[in-house]
Amino acid sequence: MDAYEAIITKRDTREYEARPVAEEHLQRLLQAARMAGSSKNEQPIRLVVVRDPMQKQALAACGDFTAHLSSSPLVIVVVRVEGSRPFDAGRTAQNMMVxxxxxxxxxxxxxxxxxxxxxxxxxxxxxxxVAMAITLGYPKGGDRPQGRGERRMSLGDFVSYERWGQGAG
Ligand SMILES: Cc1cc2nc3c(=O)[nH]c(=O)nc-3n(C[C@H](O)[C@H](O)[C@H](O)COP(=O)(O)O)c2cc1C
Known part of the structure; x- marks a missing residue:
């Protein structure tokens, strides 16, 4: 899968097989996250890897839409230092998910x-x-998450050229 395909086929998927994420895969995800750029290269992001069932349960109680968190084999919490830009955390998380x-x-x-x-x-x-928790696992019911690309607005609605609301012309 090339980079473009990895980006556009990424859907947020909440059902995973129970088997743990392989250690070599985990290490690749952590490296992908570590290599995200940050403003002035300040590197304000840290990760906490959570696999312990009690820790997952306790973390699930800290969010409002966390129904699937306890049953996810792997949770990686993206943490940012106070005063840092949320954008840096977003880059880190997206690197990892892609x-x-x-x-x-x-x-x-x-x-x-x-x-x-x-x-x-x-x-x-x-x-x-805590910037965000990311749940991860091998998807249930197939070797790839199911794409749902139709859930996005059209490119025409999404993009303006030169000024807000202006089409490509
Ligand atoms: C900032 C942010 C917070 C989110 N929080 C939750 C959440 O608390 N629980 C959850 O199940 N999904 C959460 N999501 C996932 C969104 O529901 C998902 O990105 C959106 O529905 C698009 O999904 P798709 O890529 O599969 O189409 C969150 C996504 C983002 C970007």
């Missing part, structure tokens, strides 16, 4: 709305904020 898709690993970002309890579960220092 690399995962290319390896046949499905994923889904999961919002962690309750920061204080999440901080406690993960033992984060005071200056660290």
């Amino acid at each position: 690399a995962a898709n290319a390896l046949g690993i499905a994923s889904c970002p999961v919002g962690i709305q309750h920061d204080e309890p999440a901080r406690e579960v993960l033992g984060l220092p005071d200056d660290q904020i």
Whole structure:
């Protein structure tokens, strides 16, 4: 799968096989995340790998839409230092999820709305904020996540040229 295909076929998938993500795959995902650029190369992002069932359950209680989190074989929490740009966390997370898709690993970002309890579960220092949790695993029912490309607006609605609302002309 080339980079373009890995990007455009990536769908957020919440059902995974129970088997763990292979260690060599995990290491590739972590490297893909580490190599994301950041503003001024400040590298304000850290990851916490969560596989322990009790930790997953505790983390699930820190978000409002986390129904599938406890049953995901792997959760990687993207953490950013206070005052850093959310964009840096987004780049890191997307690097990881696209690399995962290319390896046949499905994923889904999961919002962690309750920061204080999440901080406690993960033992984060005071200056660290949970940006996002990412659930990952081999997708159930096939070797690739199912594409749902029709769930996006048209390119015409999405893009303007030169000024807002202007078509390509
Ligand atoms: C910032 C952000 C937060 C999200 N939070 C959750 C979440 O808490 N729980 C969940 O199941 N999905 C979550 N999602 C996944 C979205 O529902 C998903 O990206 C969207 O429905 C598009 O899915 P698709 O790529 O499969 O079409 C989140 C996505 C983003 C980008």
